[in-house]
Amino acid sequence: MNPQQPSKTSPVVSLLLSLAAVATGCGAGSEAPSGVASQSQSLEGLPATCQDIRTAQPSAPDGPYLLYVGGKAALAWTAWCHDMAGTPKEYLTLEQTGSGSNYSQYLAGGNSTGTTVRTSYTRLRINPVTLRVDTADPTFSTSTGSLLHSPVQVTSMPYAVGMSCNSTQAQAQVDLRGTPFAVAPGQLSLGGSSPQGSAVYSEADQVVGLSGGGSCGWMGPPGSYNPFNQSGAALQLQYRSNALPTTCQDLQASQPGSPDGDYTLYVNRDGLKPWVAYCRNMAGTPSEYLTLAQTGASSNYSQYTAGGNSPGTHVRTVYTRLRLDPVTLRVNTADQTFSTSTGALSHGGAPVTSMPYAAAMGCSTWGVGNVDLRGTPFAVAPGQFRVGGISSSGSFNYSQANQVVALSGYGGCGWVGPVGSFNPFNQSGQPLPLVYAAPQ
Incomplete structure (x- = not known):
């Protein structure tokens, strides 16, 4: 397949075009475009790290550069490359830097005497490959206050932490608006003694409002322990841009x-x-x-096996494409737009000429079926099949990192199908949830 892309220029593509202009249109000694440092004409491919920039142009100074996640043109972002004369490091410049944005706080009081410690960030150290933020890196931050977390003197806070040792919860905030990144789901949790607090995601997961406290408790990235000074756990981001189509x-x-x-x-x-x-x-x-990449005779089919209480010929439906909700990742198993069926039988007098996806059925015979998502980036979510029917038995065996499921169903009239299935034949099919996974 050669996927089509809309020709309308998006903000991300505009960044790529600006880099292309630098790489191909600027001669020796030309000035770099405003706000983004010039890159060497010798740079081959799209740079993913500041080290890539330095390798192509050893004298490149510290400053903002276009990088590309995984070297992919659609995944551009502007990094601040720091220490280019030594060991280059990548930082994400934050657009929201007001007094109520991008700060962490340890609220003084109770068991922690002194003045409230507050650290505000203007840039975050980010791994350009994993997109994990090193929340303990204070290079581009400022701190105020000092308190005693016995016996340690606290003078700064890692990014994305709210902490206190009294009944009042400390506030903190993450705000990535103006960047192409968002906070990945489930990246903030409670810790400490009798912890209380919350993490409220908003603005398409680019903003998270934090509150944390307890006897000595906090809200912060998973794995945090006594998150103050330079003790901070990694915060996972994900690349997100309104320029990228979902549907x-x-x-x-x-x-x-x-x-x-x-x-x-x-x-x-x-x-x-x-x-x-x-x-x-x-x-x-x-x-x-x-x-579907796997479209042989024994792949991606559902079968109601004729015989017993269901006279006729085996009804078998083979699928080449599945109707998929791009938001919920649920397959509409009843959609047969891209399928072919053979056979016909009678189920209690009702004619059966096709089968929904991911079902196997028989009446005193064994029905069979197969799900095979290899060659796609999806897998079947765990626990999505059930045995149903009268005096029924069957199996659903996951394999190949949950991209393949072998189905068999039997009974007086029995079946195996997605949870909630009842008499899964013709267009009677229940949704099948998928998950995004690396292609196998």
Whole structure:
């Protein structure tokens, strides 16, 4: 597949174009564009780290440079490269630097005597490969206050922490607006003695309001312990940009007239979670389909095996694409737009001519089925199948990192299918939740 991309220039692509202008249009001695340091014409490929910049241009000074997560053109960001004359390090410059933004706080009182310690950040040390923030790096921060956390004197706080040792919770804030990053889900938790507090995500997960306290408690990144001074746990970010489409509707809105076909979408606008969707009905109400790479006779099929109480011939439906909700990642197993069926049988007098995806059924015979998502970036979420029917038995065996599930169902009339299935034949199918995973 060769996914189509909308031709409309996005903010991310504009960054790429500015780099291209520097790399191809500036001769020796040309001035760098305003705000972004010039990069050497000898730079091959897109730089992912400040070391890449320095390798191409050993004399490059500290300053802002365009980097690309994983070297991918769609995942551009502006890094502040620090210590370019020594060991280059990457920092994310924060746009929101007012008194109520991007600060951590240890509230004085109770068991911690002194004055409240507050640290405000203007840049964050970030690993450009893993996108983890080193919350303990104070290079671009300022602190006020001093208190005693016996026997340690506290004069600064790591990023993304609210802490106190009294009944009043300390406030803190993370604000990544103006950058292409957001805080990954589940990145803040309570710790300490009798901890209390909250972490409230907002603004598409770019803002998190923190509060933490207790006998001596805190709210901070998972793994935090006594998070003060330079004791801080890593905070995981994810690349996110409104320029990255989540749905086929996003593509239709940005480029009216786009034809049906393959396009790259991004789960939750996360630049590290791309997938190739087949966008159907782009001239009307677009819908998303996942194209299956495994399409042989024994892959991605559902079968109601004839015999016993269901006379006729085996009904077998083979799928080449699945209707996938790009927001919830649930497969509409009843959608048979891209499938072919053979056979016909009678189920208590009702004609059966097709099967929903991910189902196996038989009446005194064994029904079989297969789910095979290899070659896609998705896997089946755990615990999504059940055995159902009269005097039923069956199995659903996950393998290949949960990208493959082998199904078999039996009973007086029994089946195996997604949770909630009842008589799963024709267009009677329950949603099948998927999860984003690395391609196998």
